[in-house]
Amino acid sequence: MTAHKEGDPTTLNRLYGRSQGKPLRAYQQQLVEEFLPSIAVPAEGLVTAERLFGFDCPLHFEIGFGAGEHMAYRADLLPDHGFIGAEPFLNGVAQALNHVKEGNLGNVRIHHGDALEVLARIPDGALTMLYLLHPDPWPKARHAKRRMMNDGPVKLIADKLKPGGEFRFGTDHPVYLRHALMVMRRFTDEFEWTVEGPKSWQVRPSGWPETRYEHKARNTYGHEVWYFRFRRRG
Template sequence: MTADPAPRPLRTFGRRRGHRLRQTRSTLVETLLPVLRLPPVGLIDLDALFPAPKRAVWLEIGFGGGEHLATQAAAHPDVGFIGCEVYIDGVGSLLRHIDRLGLENVRVHDGDAREVLARLPDASLQRVYLLFPDPWPKARHHKRRFISPSALDMLSRVLTDGGLLIFASDHADYAHWTLENLTGRPDFQCLAGTPDDWRRPADWVESRYEAKARTAGARCFYVQFQRQERTPGL
């Protein structure tokens, strides 16, 4: 008798593809994506992932069109970047930025970020960006939000001591949800005080979704959580 397969986690995303991929993106998905894709199975060896050694590895979950990721990667060539996105048009858009900028420090997972979190070594990431995640505003859909106790356990495992979870949203309820989920956890410390402190940091790189939200006059919330030092032996 075989054991029941583990239940699939709930989807935290909407559609995975649009109508038809534009020609340039489609070509890059066929040619460049296979080169930049993470190895398909097993523990991810971060030392072997990039052509040159990196001082740190940063992960972006749900990079959308990849504008933030590409700008950060161009500004920090000594850092390795892993980008995760399920929407293939967004992956194609990131590939176009990588190609145009000649970036050599980005690797891509065209799938659910939780698959990557499960395969990363302990204490291996210095930063994780979760920018404007799908807010799933209806109460019956809250369970689809990326921030959940199980996702935070995964993030806690892969972040280094002192590593940062960097969150932004234009959805006040999701911002409060995030704070509630992290408050009381001994492994994370919120670096902002009251919601009035949830302002955009000075050296911030704007994402595409954020630019749209700000143009539409939405209030955006920015907050960072720091992975606390691990207690030896626990």
């Protein structure tokens, strides 16, 4: 188990990992240049449902949406709720824009960049749900500070969720799993683990679709996947 060390993504204040992969196809480039500005989270100031959507509604936030399939699925399922997704990987943003456009999802706003920067601008207690699915594992102990599941980000998540709100976390990485549970043990005043037995973490909860990343983890690499739901205490 990785020992707790000082520092985490809120204090490192820089992004690690890929920001771009293959060159974008012409249509993807067009989505980024023309469609993204119309649904981008404002670069500065408070991030509220009223400001993003023009009216108050339950707010959901996804950290690192990858290609955006989960976010698009949830937004389609809950058309009266507002969704904010943040992702620094441009190719993922382009794919998410495609999902939003194809699904005609008027309830999604996207930030191309660091999720924590936007999360910090959301008023405390404003979020109904927050999703952190398969965060980059940074499995080496010396990189543990880079893991999103660390004291700073979890404190921020706790601050932003309303009482009764839900923090969903999933991983297929055993090192990350142990690390995450160790971190969450320091937040038992803030979060109650919604668990009834092994099935709670071994079986995908309803309304939690499989992303391509997760499909590959299971079917190509033969990984187990673990699911966690934490309820924000009042």
